[in-house]
Amino acid sequence: MEPNLPLPAINVFLVEDYAPIRDRLAALIGSVEGVKIVGVADEPDAAFAGIRASQPHVVIVDLQLKSGASGLTVLKWLRQHAPDAAALVLTNTIYPQMNALCFKLGARLVLDKSMEALRVRDAVIELAASRKQA
Template sequence: MIRILLCDDHRIVREGLKQILADTPDIEVAGECADGPEVVRQARVQAIDLVLLDIAIPLQDGLDVLRQLKQEMPRLPVLMLSTYPEKQYAARCYRLGAAGYLNKSADTEQLVEAIRKAADGGVYVSPHMAETLAAELSARTAHTQRAAHESLSHREYQVFRLIAAGRSVKEIADQLTLSPNTVSTYRSRILEKTGASNDVGIAMYAVRHQLLPV
């Protein structure tokens, strides 16, 4: 039996996933939560085999939760499930140690396959993502210039997404537990790296590169 910790801030999504997985005899949802800190807390105390984690969760960014889980429990598989475009977010998740990435539009067979593979110690990569990763590797080998956002650090990328979503410096500081001055420093680096001149420019860059949830 594969015991799963399910994290999504939308109850209707959690209920839907539980209903789907209830028909799979070798998979059990052992726990559920709606925010980042609760994922970490439950993962520390529950006997689970895999975490099914949404990226856009409250209180602590899903990518940050992924990084923390891999630091504390490196052998615990974390499967990312999101509405964010696979092309732009999956590669970053894999670099942080995710055992797989699925868009929420994936069908039931894909979800079950990904869970089984990740729980067995493998890494699930969809056919579409395999092509994307191969193209990225080929581009790097050929020294092709990468998109500006790919040069952002993990924390810069978090701040970038929140700015693009219209959050203020204070709101970002509160959410990421940073000082406003630190957020402003990250913002300056983001402006420099992306070539944007202000927050509107950052938002336009995010839209142009499909980096906002659909």
């Protein structure tokens, strides 16, 4: 493809239980041309159903979800049921062992929510660009 062509459409699903953060992420990511938020969920079962229905290219996952549920459950599920979806983890649970586990479960990127949240937008742009080159 030619470099001046627009990036291909990329569908994003958000798994985040705190509505203000979820809304801010949706606005941030949705500001990228061609990116569409296709669904949101605040716990694993809703995420599974939404991801099945929307078939997103990217799933952004928080590790601490509603009612004490874990985003690790979502990563495991993605690896089995939606392996083509790129998983990005954005969490406050950031330490080397957890990062390693997220990568082992298929995450492409793990970001610290308190310090690196704005990098999510760039990561989505990079994924869209890589889809353009494919």
